[in-house]
Amino acid sequence: MNYLILDPTQKTNSGEFKISNKERISHILNILQKKEGDKIKAGLLNESLGIFKILKISSQEILGSYTPIIKPKRRSPGINLIVSVQRPPTIEKIIELASVWGVQSLEFRLATLSRKEYLTSPVWKEENIKEKLILGMEQGGNIFLPKVELGFIPPGKKTSFEKKESISEIVSSSRKFFYLDKKGKAIQEHRPLADKEYSILVGPEPGWTNAELEIFRKYNIPGIRLxxxxxxxxxxxxxxxxxxxxxxxRLY
Incomplete structure (x- = not known):
């Protein structure tokens, strides 16, 4: 934890912030070895970066005051990552990477070769996604919570999953897309980058199918080689x- 990310819902009636998450309390007590009166670099969700001063601390909760210092700006142009369904551990890593850097949004959708058995994982639960997002934000000092959308409804105990729009079905929209592909061009070759935001398609482990690549070509979606x-x-x-x-x- 390089920054403590505070949520407005943690604010008490007296204007202080109460932390009750056991993992964060343990980290502050045992790893950072903080005590009453100490200060921690912090950020208020979607608002500011500043300093959190510990007023009371125990193994059950931490009470402190927050002083904002600066109001960062969102990254521009904005990046929307559209990621095909992957192994759950891979999804967790991508969520953290994306929130460390500060993407505008994350979408998880089915590609043709996505493995649907991954949809049963608890990784897709809203609370688990937010927890991973906050962990990444605390590493990078990013205060802007990415918007998250699932292109499916995970299966229940007695129901199968419900598909919304797949990657192939969303690329006809007016958004500016790129897809990651070994045969594409380097990012520098796609200049100028004049749009306010870009949507980046990330394929599944087995890669894109020929049919998907044909759809990308149909809608003039360029490939990016990394x-x-x-x-x-x-x-x-x-x-x-x-x-x-x-x-x-380099561009700006």
């Missing part, structure tokens, strides 16, 4: 965010 090697999905996301930032930094 490496001459075949990358794991979480590596591809990490490579993309790094190269994108480098490209945008």
């Amino acid at each position: 490496s001459s090697s075949v990358l794991r999905s979480e590596q591809a996301v990490s490579f993309f965010l790094s190269q994108w930032e480098n490209s945008i930094f």
